[in-house]
Structures are given as C-alpha cells and as structure tokens.
Amino acid sequence: MGGVGVWLSGCIILLYVYYLIQKSLARSRRLPPGTMGWPVIGETMKFYTRHPNLFFSSKQKRYGEIVKTRILGYPAVMMATPEAAKLVLVTQAHLFKPSYPISKEKLIGRSAVFFQHGTYHQRIRHHLQSCFGPDVIRDSVREIEEKALRILASWEGRPICTFAELKKFSFEVGFLLSCGVDDQVDKDELLQTYRAMEQGYNSMAINLPGTKFNASMKARKHLHSIIFGMVERRRARGIVKPDVLGTLMKDETLSSTQITDNVIGVVFAAQDTTASVMTWLVKYLSGNPTILADVKAEHEEIRLSKSATNAGLTYADTKNMPLTARVISETLRSATVLSFTFREAIADVEYNGYLIPKGWKVLPLFRNIHHNPDIFPDPYKFDPSRFEKQPKPNTFLPFGNGVHSCLGSELAKLEMNIFIHHLVTKFSWELLEPKSGVDYRPFPIPKDGMPMRVYRTKLNECR
Numbered sequence: 001m002g003g004v005g006v007w008l009s010g011c012i013i014l015l016y017v018y019y020l021i022q023k024s025l026a027r028s029r030r031l032p033p034g035t036m037g038w039p040v041i042g043e044t045m046k047f048y049t050r051h052p053n054l055f056f057s058s059k060q061k062r063y064g065e066i067v068k069t070r071i072l073g074y075p076a077v078m079m080a081t082p083e084a085a086k087l088v089l090v091t092q093a094h095l096f097k098p099s100y101p102i103s104k105e106k107l108i109g110r111s112a113v114f115f116q117h118g119t120y121h122q123r124i125r126h127h128l129q130s131c132f133g134p135d136v137i138r139d140s141v142r143e144i145e146e147k148a149l150r151i152l153a154s155w156e157g158r159p160i161c162t163f164a165e166l167k168k169f170s171f172e173v174g175f176l177l178s179c180g181v182d183d184q185v186d187k188d189e190l191l192q193t194y195r196a197m198e199q200g201y202n203s204m205a206i207n208l209p210g211t212k213f214n215a216s217m218k219a220r221k222h223l224h225s226i227i228f229g230m231v232e233r234r235r236a237r238g239i240v241k242p243d244v245l246g247t248l249m250k251d252e253t254l255s256s257t258q259i260t261d262n263v264i265g266v267v268f269a270a271q272d273t274t275a276s277v278m279t280w281l282v283k284y285l286s287g288n289p290t291i292l293a294d295v296k297a298e299h300e301e302i303r304l305s306k307s308a309t310n311a312g313l314t315y316a317d318t319k320n321m322p323l324t325a326r327v328i329s330e331t332l333r334s335a336t337v338l339s340f341t342f343r344e345a346i347a348d349v350e351y352n353g354y355l356i357p358k359g360w361k362v363l364p365l366f367r368n369i370h371h372n373p374d375i376f377p378d379p380y381k382f383d384p385s386r387f388e389k390q391p392k393p394n395t396f397l398p399f400g401n402g403v404h405s406c407l408g409s410e411l412a413k414l415e416m417n418i419f420i421h422h423l424v425t426k427f428s429w430e431l432l433e434p435k436s437g438v439d440y441r442p443f444p445i446p447k448d449g450m451p452m453r454v455y456r457t458k459l460n461e462c463r
Helices: 002-030 044-049 051-064 081-089 102-108 119-131 132-153 163-177 187-198 212-237 244-252 254-288 289-305 322-335 366-368 386-387 411-424
Strands: 066-071 074-079 096-098 159-161 343-345 349-350 355-356 361-364 425-429 438-442 444-446 453-458
Touching: 002 163, 051 066, 051 366, 066 349, 074 081, 081 361, 102 212, 102 254, 119 254, 119 322, 132 411, 159 163, 159 349, 163 187, 163 244, 163 254, 163 411, 163 444, 187 212, 212 254, 244 254, 254 289, 254 411, 254 425, 289 411, 322 386, 322 411, 343 361, 349 425, 349 438, 366 444, 411 425, 425 444
Parallel strands: 074 361
Antiparallel strands: 066 074, 096 343, 159 453, 349 355, 425 453, 438 444
C-alpha cells in the first residue's frame, strides 16, 4: 500500500506541475506580441537613447498597436491607440496605478500626489485643484510677467543655453505658486539645493556615501528643512495663503512630510516639462518665419492697446491670443515632451484578446498617437492651423488624461503666453546651432539645450 500511495502522490504532483505549465503557456500565448530584450535590463537602453519616434514606430510596424517589452527591469506593455489610452487613463483607471522609478519616488517623496492611487490621491488632488484654478492663477499674472521680463533682460546680447535658462524661469514660477514669497528664504540657495537633488532623479537608488543618489538625498533633506521652516513661520505668524503650501496646511490631518512631499512634487512637475515645451516653442517659431510674423502681429496688437497707459498684461489678455494658443498646442503635439506615462496593472486586465498581467507596467504612447497620420495628417509638419478645430477625444494628450492628468496645465500655458508676448514684442534672437539634433533626458530637448543669442528690439526699458 505504501508503494501505491507514493505512486499516487507522484502522479498528483506531476499532474499539478503539468497544469501549472499549461496555465503558464496559456497565459504567455495570450500576452501581446513583442520581444523582451536582454535579461533584466530588457530594452531600456534603446528606449532612452534612440529617438522615441523610431523606437515606438519600429515596434508598432512589426507587432501592431499593443506590444510587450521590458523597461527598467520590469515587463511592460506599450499601447499606441486613443482607445488604449482611454482604457488605461479614464474608463479603467482604477485598475492601473501610477508607477515611477524608485529613485524619483524617494527624492520627491512617496506622499506626493502623482505617486498615489485611491482615497488619499483624491483628497490631495482636490486640494491642489483649488490652487491652479483660474481665480488663483489670474492673480499671479503680474508676478509671472515680472519674472519673464527680468530673465529676458538678463539674456540680452549674450549666448545662453535656452533650456537651462527657461528651467530657472519655470522653477521660479512653480515655487511662487507653491510657496509664495518668504523673505527668510535665499532664492539662490533654494535653486542650488533643488538642482543638487534633481541630479539623482534617474540614478540607481543606492544610498551609499559617494554615490550620486546619496548626494541628492542630502540635498533633499535640506530642501525639506527649508520648506518645513516656511510652514513653521506661517503657523507662528498666523499667515493664510491660497498657494499650495497654505492650502495643504489647512488640512490638519496631513503631516509635515506629506505637505513637503507634495510641494516638492508640484515644483518638480512645474519645471522640466514646461521649460522643454517653451524651448521647442522658440525653436519652431525660429524655423517658421511666416508663423512667427503672424504671432508677432497678434502680440503687437495687444501691446499697442496698452501703449498709452504702459499697463502690464492682464489675465484677459492672455486669453485673447488665439493664434498663440494654436502654436502652443501644435508645439505640445509636435514635440510631445511627455512621450508616455507609466502605469502598473493592479489586476489581470483583458484588452483586445490579450492579457496584461497584474504587476506589469503599462505605457500609453502619447507620442505615437500625436504622430499618427490617420489622426494628424502630415504629422511631422509644424502646422498650428490643425488646431482650428477641436481634436477628437483621446487623440491630443499633452497633459495626460483622467484622474491623474496634469493639474498645472493652465498655469503652464499662462507662462508660455506671457513669455512669448514679451519675447516677440521686445526682442529678436538667433539660434547658434539652428540645425542641431536632439538630446534625450529622458524627454527630448534640442541639442545642448538650444544655444541662442537674444537682442533687444525696442528702445523702451522693460517695465
């Protein structure tokens, strides 16, 4: 009997192993087509060093609209249709949580809104939405204008790295809307601390002395102390403001860490992508003289309407720039600085007959959608007139979509309108390397940050 029992047990084990193998094979047969690349690293190097259009389109041509790969050590599915983007970001968003490299989570802070999913995310997002509505950003026009005029004046007659300079501008605007003005905060120290911290965003999260990540974590600790000091001073003086810091402080359930994480997160979100879009905006205007002339005419009309009083721009003025709005939209489409977004499936998901397994990363490919000739004819031509009509739903996604869409989209467009107004009405410029290529950091920017030289064209001083 003992031998029979062992034999039966062995058969049961073999049958169970066979079942598991068949189940695994069935799952693998249902996975999207594609290659996973090298062990562990997968296709990460190609993903971050090749032109994103070439990487995505070559995959799409070979395998179709949904492709499997391995990025940053994780199995992933890339999806390149409006319908897929809608599924992941809107209709089934509860099945896909935000996902970022661990180094970025630790440096910005895991309590920041865009790392969250569920009730806490909804609460923080509700707070932040009130900080970036029209009523709040309307009151910031004068201060943003002053910053734009100051930085433009500092460029006069000298070669500059456009992207680096516009990062300074967008950082100042982002911090203004986040924390307002504090006379006990040294702006240069603040900027240097943030710059030291951001060096580790895409590094390996190894917090050992001598590593880039360790230096960034030290800077992050110092930045936390600066922001926490602002919180303490406001509480001591009974100061209440409608900025991000003040709004979060009203929620007594939030810890100082949660407040600081979200302030740093807002500054992070307000900086690189906005600066990159503005850099591309200048480049596209430089390469399209007819469009530039029309934009100048639009802004000259606004300037002349104020010449008698020498008044600054108003929020209403920034909403009365229809051609500029179309140029900005076409820049957002053409450059697509946010080529994709990372999500992670929190359950097995079926899509178009394929299985997206729980734990896999999911990447809606905004760049592919924006450069699909069936959606945007002649997609590599810079043509603002295509935005004379509203794009079809889920085809134009420069700020994402759904519950995790960018909260600061209106602020970013306001910055661009103000900056472009003063650039084209008071200055001219020349690109020092007009035919240069593209760098990927990991989002695309013109080579070397687009060096250029700026000249004043008006005799009047910046007000």
